[in-house]
Amino acid sequence: MQLLRLGAPGEERPAVRTDDGTLFALDSLTPEIDGKFFATGGLAEVREAVSQGTLEQIDDPGDGSGLRLGAPIAKPGAVLCIGQNYAAHAAESGDSPPKTPILFFKHPNTVVGPYDDVLIPRESVKTDWEVELGVVIGKQARYLASPDEALEYVAGYVVSNDVSERTFQIEHSAGQWSKGKCCETFNPLGPFLVPADEVEPQKLGLRSSVNGEVRQDSTTADMIFDVAFLIWHLSQYLVLDAGDLINTGTPQGVALSGRFPFLEAGDVMELEIDGLGKQRQQLVQA
Incomplete structure (x- = not known):
């Protein structure tokens, strides 16, 4: 479903x-x-x-030939993001794997549809892509006893693109990442949500490409902190509400690595996760 x-x-x-x-x-x-x-x-x-x-x-398929396909959830109360949750991505960013989850936030109004244009911010020269497994919370979670019960609080899973502007994130943020994460259209989501009981979150392949060339190709089995641990861990510090979105981190293969050029107007991103569908966005100058 x-x-x-x-x-x-x-x-x-x-x-x-x-x-x-x-x-x-x-x-x-x-x-x-x-x-x-x-x-x-x-x-x-x-x-x-x-x-x-x-x-x-x-009757309309909602695939771009008729009705627009919006994000599969309405604006979440919070978008919580986990940084450097794949060891190879941490390494390509120049960092050691984190010993505890890194948390940052995106403004909920960054969430857009899976085929909507992504706007390159004014003055941006380092706009980047990040394919991620998105986790949608299904009921309020606070002070969970252990990771063993955490997946009971998941409504479902989605493909999420944690678009980033690296100059804003690293040079302009004074130690915080949010300036590089909260630009408009910076979280395409979807194309659909699959209920949690139909998904094995740590057994999913996830991939991204730019202009048809592969950038990322990994599996959620390579996460440093798995979905259950993340939900339990976050519940010790904040209350997760139903409808909140957690972006669980991205694997290696982003432009920040220096192996690929950053995004420019006219480029096309395509991201997919096994069983959760494929999204596609064109880059447009803001």
Whole structure:
């Protein structure tokens, strides 16, 4: 099952795609796919409605040929990001692997659709890509006892692009990364959300390319801190609410490594994760 949001920005319509590829509208169940939807048992309601055949079918595929495909969740309350969570990426950034998770935040309004244009910020010369496994929280998590219970708090998983501006991140930020992470359109998300019980988060291949040339090709098995540990760890320091998004880190192969050029207007990024779909964005000058 795949959850999607179809329509123009600010006018997206919640939908579900079943295993046979059929699309159904979710308006009769919920106005949005958001924290309230997850916290009040929305996923179970959708499954029941699908099995009962009570949903309106949608003919438009939402793949760019008709309705726009929006981010699969409405604006999250928080976007929490984990830095350098793959050892090879830490090394290409010039750092040792972290001994504890590095946390930074993106402004929630950075979240856009999986095929929306990404804007290169004014004065930017080092805009970069980062394919990441996105984790959407399904119910409030605070002071979890151990990582063993952490995955019970996940609603689902998505493809996330943690777009970054490295000059803003490293030279302008005075020790904090957020200036290089919060530019508009800097978090394409989707194309859809897959419920947590249908995904094995540490067994996923993830890849990125620019203009058809491979940049990243790795697996979530290479994470330093796995998804369960991250959720447990974060819950010791803050309250995770339903609908929050966690970007779990990116593998090696970004432009910051010095092996590839940074992004320019006209470039095309493509990112995918096994079972979670593929997204594509063109770079446009702000």
